[in-house]
Amino acid sequence: MGEQIQNLLLIAVGSAFVNNVVLSQFLGICPFLGVSKNVKTAAGMGSAVVFVITIASFVTGLIYKFILGNPNIMGGELEYLNTIVFILVIAALVQFVEMVLKKSMPSLYNALGVYLPLITTNCAVLGVALTNVQEGYDILTGVVNGFATAAGFLVSIVLMAGIREKIEHNDITESFQGTPIVLVTAGLMAIAFFGFSGLI
Numbered sequence: 001m002g003e004q005i006q007n008l009l010l011i012a013v014g015s016a017f018v019n020n021v022v023l024s025q026f027l028g029i030c031p032f033l034g035v036s037k038n039v040k041t042a043a044g045m046g047s048a049v050v051f052v053i054t055i056a057s058f059v060t061g062l063i064y065k066f067i068l069g070n071p072n073i074m075g076g077e078l079e080y081l082n083t084i085v086f087i088l089v090i091a092a093l094v095q096f097v098e099m100v101l102k103k104s105m106p107s108l109y110n111a112l113g114v115y116l117p118l119i120t121t122n123c124a125v126l127g128v129a130l131t132n133v134q135e136g137y138d139i140l141t142g143v144v145n146g147f148a149t150a151a152g153f154l155v156s157i158v159l160m161a162g163i164r165e166k167i168e169h170n171d172i173t174e175s176f177q178g179t180p181i182v183l184v185t186a187g188l189m190a191i192a193f194f195g196f197s198g199l200i
Contacts, residue, residue, distance in 0.1 A: 008144045015145050016152035017196040021124045023156055023189055028124030032157055033182060035115045042161035044108040045115060046154030048101070050147065052093050053125050057146025059093070060086050060129040061139040069133070079133075086129040087120075094120045124153060159189065 019025060022032045028049070035045040063085060068078045098116055101109040109116065119125060128149050132142035163185055172181055 008141065011141060011145050012148035013199060015148035016155070017193065018199055020152045020156055020193050020196075021127070021149050022153055023186070023193040025124075025127070027127045028122050028153055031115050031118055031122060032153075032160065033179075033186070034118075035112065036157050036160040036164055036182075038165060039158060039161045041108070041111045042157045043154070044105075045112055046150075046157045048097050048112070048116065049119060049122070049125070049153050050150040052090065052097055052119055053128050053150035053153075054143060054147045055093055056086070056090050056125055056129055057132060057142045058139065059089050061132060061137075061142040063089065064133055065139060082130065082133060083126070086126055090125050090129070091120045124149070156189065156193075160186065163189075 021027050031045055036042045067073060068081055068085060069076060094117065128146045132145055137145060167181060
């Protein structure tokens with residue numbers, strides 16, 4: 001039991017910091033750059049991604065274990081459907097999140113705008129689901145990996161938003177204003193997160 005908890009902790013720390021989904025694997029860059037203009041919106045987007053990835057990891061884990069990867073169903077030859085089935089599951093979850101936010105938090109829903117439906121095409125969400133299958137994680141390990149990966153996304157997008165809010169009031173050379181300084185900042189953050197690589 002103690003060894004399993006230790007393994008889960010290693011996977012969690014590895015997914016959140018060492019192999020950060022945005023800054024190490026470069027997945028989910030679109031919302032990372034698009035929604036990180038202020039901290040509140042970035043935190044809302046990050047929280048929505050945490051919810052979607054965690055639930056998607058659980059649901060896709062169940063589908064893979066009992067249907068797609070089950071040797072009793074068509075000899076376990078349905079694995080080629082992983083990507084399309086996982087995309088459908090993720091799309092359904094995003095629709096659910098969108099409806100909940102529209103009802104309960106309309107200001108956040110409006111602030112996220114087009115980026116909320118973009119979670120459907122956020123490669124980080126699909127990447128986690130496929131990684132869980134490729135690594136052979138059981139459902140619990142897959143959910144921990146999904147949650148930790150999403151937490152890493154949340155940390156990185158909120159940090160980026162905080163930095164961008166500070167940069168806005170700085171005197172920046174004209175050639176670096178806008179997207180260039182954001183990309184330089186993302187690169188420096190990636191280098192900083194590289195420092196975690198010795199942890200595991």
